[in-house]
Amino acid sequence: MAFEGIGASVKRREDGRFLAGRGHYVDDMNRPGQLYAVIRRSDRPHARLRGIDTAAAMAAPGVVAVYTGADIAADGLGGIPCGWQIHNKDGSPMAEPMHPVLAIGKVRHVGDPIAVVIAETKAQAKDAAELLAIDFEDLPGVADLRAAAAGGAPLVHDDVAGNVCYDWHIGDKDAVDAAFARAKHVAKLDLVNNRLIPNAMEPRAALGECDVAGNYTLSTTSQNPHVIRLLMGAFVLHIPEHKLRVIAPDVGGGFGSKIYHYAEEAIVTWAAGKLRRPVKWTAERSESFMSDAHGRDHVSHAEMAVDESGRFLALRVSTLANMGAYLSTFAPSVPTYLYATLLAGVYKTPAIYAEVKAIFTNTVPVDAYRGAGRPEAAFLLERLVDAVAHDTGIDRIALRRANFIPADAYPYQTPVALQYDSGNHEVTLAEALKTADYAGFPARRAEAARRGKLRGIGISTYLEACGIAPSQVAGALGARAGLYEVANIRVHPTGSVTVFTGTHSHGQGHETTMAQLVADQLGLPLDQIEIVHGDTGQIPFGMGTYGSRSLAVGGSAMVKAMDKIIAKGKRIAAHLMEAAVEDIEFKDGAFRVAGTDKSKALAEISLAAYIPHNYPIEELEPGLEETAFYDPKNFTYPGGCHVCEVEIDPETGVTKVVNFVAVDDVGRVINPMIVEGQVQGGVAQGIGQALLEGAAYDANGQLLSGSFMDYTMPRADNLPNITVGTEITLCTHNPLGSKGCGEVGAIGSPPAVINAVVDALKEYGVRHLDMPATAEKIWSIIQANRPKMAAE
Amino acid sequence: MAKISLTVNGKAVSAEVEGRTLLVELLREKLGLTGTHIGCDTSQCGACVVHVNGDSVKSCTMLAVQAEGAEITTIEGLAAADGTLHPMQAMFREHHALQCGFCTPGMVMSAIDIVRKHPEGLSEAQIREELEGNLCRCTGYHNIVKAIAAAFPLMHQKQAA
Numbered sequence: 017m018a019f020e021g022i023g024a025s026v027k028r029r030e031d032g033r034f035l036a037g038r039g040h041y042v043d044d045m046n047r048p049g050q051l052y053a054v055i056r057r058s059d060r061p062h063a064r065l066r067g068i069d070t071a072a073a074m075a076a077p078g079v080v081a082v083y084t085g086a087d088i089a090a091d092g093l094g095g096i097p098c099g100w101q102i103h104n105k106d107g108s109p110m111a112e113p114m115h116p117v118l119a120i121g122k123v124r125h126v127g128d129p130i131a132v133v134i135a136e137t138k139a140q141a142k143d144a145a146e147l148l149a150i151d152f153e154d155l156p157g158v159a160d161l162r163a164a165a166a167g168g169a170p171l172v173h174d175d176v177a178g179n180v181c182y183d184w185h186i187g188d189k190d191a192v193d194a195a196f197a198r199a200k201h202v203a204k205l206d207l208v209n210n211r212l213i214p215n216a217m218e219p220r221a222a223l224g225e226c227d228v229a230g231n232y233t234l235s236t237t238s239q240n241p242h243v244i245r246l247l248m249g250a251f252v253l254h255i256p257e258h259k260l261r262v263i264a265p266d267v268g269g270g271f272g273s274k275i276y277h278y279a280e281e282a283i284v285t286w287a288a289g290k291l292r293r294p295v296k297w298t299a300e301r302s303e304s305f306m307s308d309a310h311g312r313d314h315v316s317h318a319e320m321a322v323d324e325s326g327r328f329l330a331l332r333v334s335t336l337a338n339m340g341a342y343l344s345t346f347a348p349s350v351p352t353y354l355y356a357t358l359l360a361g362v363y364k365t366p367a368i369y370a371e372v373k374a375i376f377t378n379t380v381p382v383d384a385y386r387g388a389g390r391p392e393a394a395f396l397l398e399r400l401v402d403a404v405a406h407d408t409g410i411d412r413i414a415l416r417r418a419n420f421i422p423a424d425a426y427p428y429q430t431p432v433a434l435q436y437d438s439g440n441h442e443v444t445l446a447e448a449l450k451t452a453d454y455a456g457f458p459a460r461r462a463e464a465a466r467r468g469k470l471r472g473i474g475i476s477t478y479l480e481a482c483g484i485a486p487s488q489v490a491g492a493l494g495a496r497a498g499l500y501e502v503a504n505i506r507v508h509p510t511g512s513v514t515v516f517t518g519t520h521s522h523g524q525g526h527e528t529t530m531a532q533l534v535a536d537q538l539g540l541p542l543d544q545i546e547i548v549h550g551d552t553g554q555i556p557f558g559m560g561t562y563g564s565r566s567l568a569v570g571g572s573a574m575v576k577a578m579d580k581i582i583a584k585g586k587r588i589a590a591h592l593m594e595a596a597v598e599d600i601e602f603k604d605g606a607f608r609v610a611g612t613d614k615s616k617a618l619a620e621i622s623l624a625a626y627i628p629h630n631y632p633i634e635e636l637e638p639g640l641e642e643t644a645f646y647d648p649k650n651f652t653y654p655g656g657c658h659v660c661e662v663e664i665d666p667e668t669g670v671t672k673v674v675n676f677v678a679v680d681d682v683g684r685v686i687n688p689m690i691v692e693g694q695v696q697g698g699v700a701q702g703i704g705q706a707l708l709e710g711a712a713y714d715a716n717g718q719l720l721s722g723s724f725m726d727y728t729m730p731r732a733d734n735l736p737n738i739t740v741g742t743e744i745t746l747c748t749h750n751p752l753g754s755k756g757c758g759e760v761g762a763i764g765s766p767p768a769v770i771n772a773v774v775d776a777l778k779e780y781g782v783r784h785l786d787m788p789a790t791a792e793k794i795w796s797i798i799q800a801n802r803p804k805m806a807a808e
Numbered sequence: 809m810a811k812i813s814l815t816v817n818g819k820a821v822s823a824e825v826e827g828r829t830l831l832v833e834l835l836r837e838k839l840g841l842t843g844t845h846i847g848c849d850t851s852q853c854g855a856c857v858v859h860v861n862g863d864s865v866k867s868c869t870m871l872a873v874q875a876e877g878a879e880i881t882t883i884e885g886l887a888a889a890d891g892t893l894h895p896m897q898a899m900f901r902e903h904h905a906l907q908c909g910f911c912t913p914g915m916v917m918s919a920i921d922i923v924r925k926h927p928e929g930l931s932e933a934q935i936r937e938e939l940e941g942n943l944c945r946c947t948g949y950h951n952i953v954k955a956i957a958a959a960f961p962l963m964h965q966k967q968a969a
Contacts, residue, residue: 034909037843037883044842268910523908700948724852
């Protein structure tokens, strides 16, 4: 048997069904008697709803029901809840305006749902939705962060003064001010972290059902079905958990956008109960653009105080963060505890102070998108470090090395709350520079110049916090949920194993990686192990998949459950082999009496557990099934070094990424093939953010980039080959030593790309440019600076 | 409503469709072939690519009635009767060219067409350019490009034999 355990690049078990066209996504499901829901959305950024005439739509062929916000209110449904509460500098709680399922009184962004039409066919529902007559009174809107935060801007919510959701801070302001007062240099930078639209390839979908006994089932495109059951059941529909099952089958990518509880989930579930027929809704891509939570959208000012030798003395940051029109599930946590706490990065900056104002605008809600807060922190810091190098003339590599947290300083307490457990930034930096042939760059630049091209190289040395999260810490920071993970491991009578995990796989390959973990620990072949995820009807509980947590937290729960299986197995084995429990060893799938040749396979032990004829029945319950809840002790801290090399055509402004190297320390790796794939995908999204992607609104809040024709998704010919390395220091506080690999690519890459672009354009006097560094933007810079260069 | 007859994955089928019904809707809703996916509404993403009379076509760009008499192959029709994967499917698995699986059916159907239409050979840059019409959000395309390059000799070897 080929090695299938920890460290083997086992081919994915889920690929068989996906490659045969037998994936099972929500929109593939159809139920007898199923109805189709179509949502009528606002095409206005901000308007008062003076009236909705539903008569013509109701009379249209095939229409079964039309519901508006008034019907939702009449049934006493709650608003869409927010799962994280931030407190202001003065200790008061953030503003948390009502987020109605269907708009009541006002619409606040393009895409805000106004009414739902339910009909026998999708085409009939679409036709009828066009017949809804909606009387809007347009109001002035505001989309831009700085405009919305400025005095006198239109108010998104009448009762939220100045559009400020919260005004928060972290760090020691006095220490920072004192350090700035004695600094030799101060480098300043204004940055925009561009707004992104996630665009998982599968549009969101939801199918609600209700049986004669009032048991509800929601099948939904979710990264965390138990969280949806909790939020929707408890806060919106008031259905207790035992009457509500949420299934997230195959899900076609998430990247954060499928974490949140969305209105459509509540609508189809509620409507299925009212109509007693299944109701399915599937987003069209244009709906995804205007209703899936967007990502990023920060405007920041940052300053670094530096002494005469280039040592960082203090960092001061002020950030505006766009929340959109309503608070999405985890939105408030992103620009605070997932962002400002990461501003130390890999550096021993002794004093840090950050203030963050979260602002409502007439745009789609903003929430976590791959990396969530950490890409914003890494971009700010790694751009600022390059700016320090630029201003002081110190080499950017030497500057980083001089300020690295040394490997022997771990565990390391940062001045912004986090305590890093492990890392070695010298090693990842050296490896990345070597792989990218950094030393050979000047020759490549000269060669490119001979061809009339501008070549640049950039690096980022970053760190992030994932493996979300220790519950009590998260709770103290405002989380309204625990963030442990759950595993149930069922050893069947004949020794095969079903593992029920509260995490969810939507591209990450858990059915393979997690089976490898169990195979390794229990000494079983992979084909004896089944991984079940995504069904609250089968899995005890779980918090789902986001924040690169599935292996570090979910896998650790599995290890704990297996420890219990092995401990019970030892007691059974001791009984069967008439030995002391302390003398039983478990290795390679068998229980052995130490120092003898007596042994029993796991299957023999499980058979005895289920047919307990010869069994310590007085002391032990029959059966062999264990559940573990694992609450992590700390976040995990992957980090690394990304090196990007670009070539710019000065005639067109087009940037081509010619080489990209990512050396990431993700802790223990179970399946190297899958980890490489995760990093490559993350880097692709990071290059997309840096060069191509940007959600565009007009000043009033009209969405201008509402389709794949307007929003630039990275395509195959926009991207390079991506070389991945993983240098390992182990996580010190979870049983696997794994840190997480899902987000590192998207976190480390954008600053490496922009640092490279800035390097390529240095002769044009460029010190910084904002993302996306489109051809038009670069071409304009080149044109604007050409005369000056010629004059010089 | 119009009645149309066509061949899908080697089987003769007929269906009643509205004039506005798209080929992809016929395949998914009427014929239950849900392997072909819908990822956008502007014919950009390529998740719905099938073969129509041997050519790759975005099945959201074609009305079902236009498929009258056509021979359609979908992702479900690629593997041999005994389950043996088409070389392109096999190489996608071998090179980890899929993650969430949603773009995969369209990506595989496009990839087969690309390889078939370039018997003279395909450079990496050409493969990337030919993939313009297919979006993937998970993989960064790196492994998709590798899989297509690896399938090339297998497919042309098979045709030569």
